[in-house]
Amino acid sequence: MVQTGDNKLNVALIQADIEIGNPKANKAYLGAWMEKAVGGNPRPDLLVLPEMWNTGYALEQIDDIADPDGEDTRGWLSDFARKHRVMIVGGSVAVRKGDRILNTMYAFDRDGRQVGEYSKLHLFRLMDEEKHLAAGDEPVKFDLEGLTAGASICYDIRFPELARSLALDGVKVLIVPAEWPHPRLHHWRTLLMARAIENQMYVVACNRVGSSRGTDFFGHSLIIDPWGEIVAEGGEAEEIVTGTILPELVDEVRGRIPVFADRRPELYSHK
Numbered sequence: 459m460v461q462t463g464d465n466k467l468n469v470a471l472i473q474a475d476i477e478i479g480n481p482k483a484n485k486a487y488l489g490a491w492m493e494k495a496v497g498g499n500p501r502p503d504l505l506v507l508p509e510m511w512n513t514g515y516a517l518e519q520i521d522d523i524a525d526p527d528g529e530d531t532r533g534w535l536s537d538f539a540r541k542h543r544v545m546i547v548g549g550s551v552a553v554r555k556g557d558r559i560l561n562t563m564y565a566f567d568r569d570g571r572q573v574g575e576y577s578k579l580h581l582f583r584l585m586d587e588e589k590h591l592a593a594g595d596e597p598v599k600f601d602l603e604g605l606t607a608g609a610s611i612c613y614d615i616r617f618p619e620l621a622r623s624l625a626l627d628g629v630k631v632l633i634v635p636a637e638w639p640h641p642r643l644h645h646w647r648t649l650l651m652a653r654a655i656e657n658q659m660y661v662v663a664c665n666r667v668g669s670s671r672g673t674d675f676f677g678h679s680l681i682i683d684p685w686g687e688i689v690a691e692g693g694e695a696e697e698i699v700t701g702t703i704l705p706e707l708v709d710e711v712r713g714r715i716p717v718f719a720d721r722r723p724e725l726y727s728h729k
């Protein structure tokens with residue numbers, strides 16, 4: 459595929475392990491990986507973290523260890539973004555809001571200003587999320603220096619309607635933090651690829667690695683372009699996965715196969 463334009467975005471995905479139930483240790487650990495990432499060549503424009511990186515799936519303790527109003531997380535990510543002049547999609551963290559605990563993503567620009575906040579819409583019963591967490595209530599898009607990004611957290615990618623409605627709303631890159639384990643690597647790769655191809659958009663997905671209470675997380679963080687080509691893919695160990703987004707490619711692919719113009723929404727009856 460011919461790629462043009464100098465409006466590119468260098469992305470670094472922090473594919474790290476997470477210690478269950480230890481937000482302080484996880485912040486220090488992720489912070490060290492983030493420092494390493496911003497020292498990379500090329501320098502990243504955007505860092506992406508995995509899902510629930512503050513607590514892991516310590517759901518029986520979640521009431522005690524979720525970040526109240528996300529204040530600590532937001533302050534820390536904002537300071538890092540400003541100090542290193544880098545945009546951050548801060549994966550997601552367990553956040554306490556009133557009497558609810560949510561699985562929430564925060565995004566920041568290079569000045570450390572918060573540009574997005576999204577709480578996972580679809581709770582994953584196989585990991586007991588619905589017993590301990592509350593679901594978010596709206597899809598979210600946000601701006602990354604002129605590139606419109608949409609949020610999906612892990613299990614959310616099994617719901618094509620969400621990615622499609624974000625695409626119809628102008629989203630050109632879907633950001634997906636995850637804690638997605640074996641034995642569903644095939645689902646992970648196939649669903650992310652499908653979301654990219656059907657919506658003709660970039661998909662940027664950061665999955666954790668390591669084992670936690672008998673569950674093995676496989677990494678395989680991915681950057682997929684709007685034609686469905688893999689730009690970068692991690693292995694199963696800790697690493698920083700890097701790749702470049704070329705925003706013009708979204709319009710080029712959408713021009714090549716006019717999927718959005720060819721839709722027949724009047725025939726799709728189910729809400």
Ligand SMILES: NC(=O)CCC(=O)C(=O)O
Binds near residue numbers: 509611613637
């Ligand atoms: N944390 C999650 O949402 C995991 C989703 C998952 O593993 C799946 O198969 O879906």
